[in-house]
Amino acid sequence: MKKKIQIIMLIIILFSTSFVGITVGNNSIKAQSLKQLSYYPESHDFGDMLQGQSNSTTFEIWNSGCCYLYYELYEYEDWIEVDPTEGGSSYDEHNTITVSINTTNLTRGLHEGIINITSNGGYGNFKVVVNVIYENxxxxxxxxxxxxxxxxxxxxxxxxxxxxxxxxxxxxxxxxxxxxxxxxxxxxxxxxxxxxxxxxxxxxxxxxxxxxxxxxxxxxxxxxxxxxxxxxxxxxxxxxxxxxxxxxxxxGYTTFQIMNFTPNIGSVSIDIKNNGTFTAKNISVEIQVTGGYFSFINLTSSCIDCEKPLEPNATKTESTIKDGFIFGFGPIEITVSVWAKNADKITVKEEGFAFGFFISIN
The missing domain is CATH 3.40.250.10 (Rhodanese-like domain)
Incomplete structure (x- = not known):
């Protein structure tokens, strides 16, 4: 009878160990579960890739349970390729899976794909991400x-x-x-x-x-x-x-103020102030003096793309003297326009009177 009981116990032990493995570690004994699909990592981001490029990565599959694990992999995107597409693993046997992608037929932007993993020990998904960019x-x-x-x-x-x-x-x-x-x-x-x-x-x-x-x-x-x-x-x-x-x-853009029309002998000068917070660059100034009896007076004085910039709150003086003398008799009109690369054009007019070379401003 005792021998019969021993035989029964041996059969039970043999039957159990065909499904359960024993792992000893850290001074403890842990029973392994039935065959179990494990893989790592669970995804891969290829980042930015040019259209027409190829790249690859790998991940591992293993059996973290007992017995023998069978698995298959399925990719549903034609730009993803998996190798191998099936395999098997004993307990803690790691297999390497290669995932390759080709962006030739992908449009610009973010693309995601899923590789399905099925097995007799569970299932899972491996996610693939790539952002396709153009070369230019x-x-x-x-x-x-x-x-x-x-x-x-x-x-x-x-x-x-x-x-x-x-x-x-x-x-x-x-x-x-x-x-x-x-x-x-x-x-x-x-x-x-x-x-x-x-x-x-x-x-x-x-x-x-x-x-x-x-x-x-x-x-x-x-x-x-x-x-x-x-x-x-x-x-x-x-x-x-x-x-x-x-x-x-x-x-940035700035603004001008035209002020202080000053008459001189045979000329007129004006002051220009930068009222903005940025330096005025490539300043242009145009002064026109017209009028007098029989429209005898017609003088244009200009400074186009003046080299010297004008700092914020600074003032510069422009005169007509460099382009000739004002001479004539009668009422005159003085038109001043100022603009810059970074300032809109403004125009101010004043009236005056010419008596020979002597100019007065009304």
């Missing part, structure tokens, strides 16, 4: 933009502010010549004629688009690439906000 659309930091704009040995990159007119005038990035910033409100590009005009203007060039924080510039850059822009588009991440945070210079 490149995201850059403000530091990278500054380096590009301060080194003409790498070519000329033209900054394009794609914000509204008011935002541009209020403040925009400042860069050295010849890579001076321009402004084009990208919302106007929804008119296909305006968009094509821009593309034609900058055909074959390198441009850096930016906005306040990077959202609108990304949209603008995408519009250009999607419409076959033949050049390179850099999208400045963080926009002018990050540009200022990093301490890089800015510029």
């Amino acid at each position: 659309l490149i995201d850059i930091t403000v530091d990278e933009a500054w380096d590009l704009l301060n080194d003409t040995s790498n070519g000329i990159q033209i900054p394009i502010d794609v914000r509204t007119d008011d935002e541009w005038k209020n403040e925009h990035i400042d860069t050295p010549y010849p890579e001076n910033p321009n402004h084009h409100n990208y919302l106007e590009w929804y008119d296909s004629d305006i968009l094509q005009e821009f593309i034609s203007t900058y055909d074959g060039q390198e441009i850096i688009v930016y906005c306040k924080s990077g959202g609108r510039s990304k949209t603008a850059a995408t519009m250009l690439v999607d419409n076959d822009f033949n050049g390179v588009v850099y999208n400045m991440l963080g926009g002018i906000t990050e540009w200022k945070n990093q301490g890089y210079p800015t510029d």
Whole structure:
């Protein structure tokens, strides 16, 4: 009877160990469960890839239970390839799975794919992510933009502010010549004629688009690439906000005040004040003196793209004397116009009287 009981116990032990494994570790005994599918990692992000590129990664599958695990893998996207697509694993036997992708037929943007894993020990999914970009659309930091704009040995990159007119005038990035910033409100590009005009203007060039924080510039850059822009588009991440945070210079529009019409012998002088917060650059001044009996007096004095800039709150004086003398008799009209690269044109008129070389202002 005792021998019979021993035989029964042996059968029970043998039967149990065919389903249960024993692992000894850390001074403890843990019973392994039935065959169990395990894999790691559970996903892979390939990041940014150019259209037409290929890449691959691997993950491992193993049996964390007892007995023998059979598994199969299925990919449902034609840009994903898995090798091998099936296999088996004894307890704690690790197998390597290779996942390859090809972006040739993918459109620009984010793509996700799932690899299904089925087995006699459970099932799971391996997630694949890739962001397809075009070769001529490149995201850059403000530091990278500054380096590009301060080194003409790498070519000329033209900054394009794609914000509204008011935002541009209020403040925009400042860069050295010849890579001076321009402004084009990208919302106007929804008119296909305006968009094509821009593309034609900058055909074959390198441009850096930016906005306040990077959202609108990304949209603008995408519009250009999607419409076959033949050049390179850099999208400045963080926009002018990050540009200022990093301490890089800015510029903006300013305003002028025309004042102090002063008569002199044979000439008139006026004072021009910069009332804004930014330095006025490439200033142009035009003074016209007309009138007198029989319209005898007609003098134009100008300074176009004057080299010397005008700092905020500073004043400069312009005179007609450098372009000739005023001589005649009768009432005269003095018209002064001032504008700059970063200031809208203003015009002020005054009346006076000429008596030979002597001028008076009413």
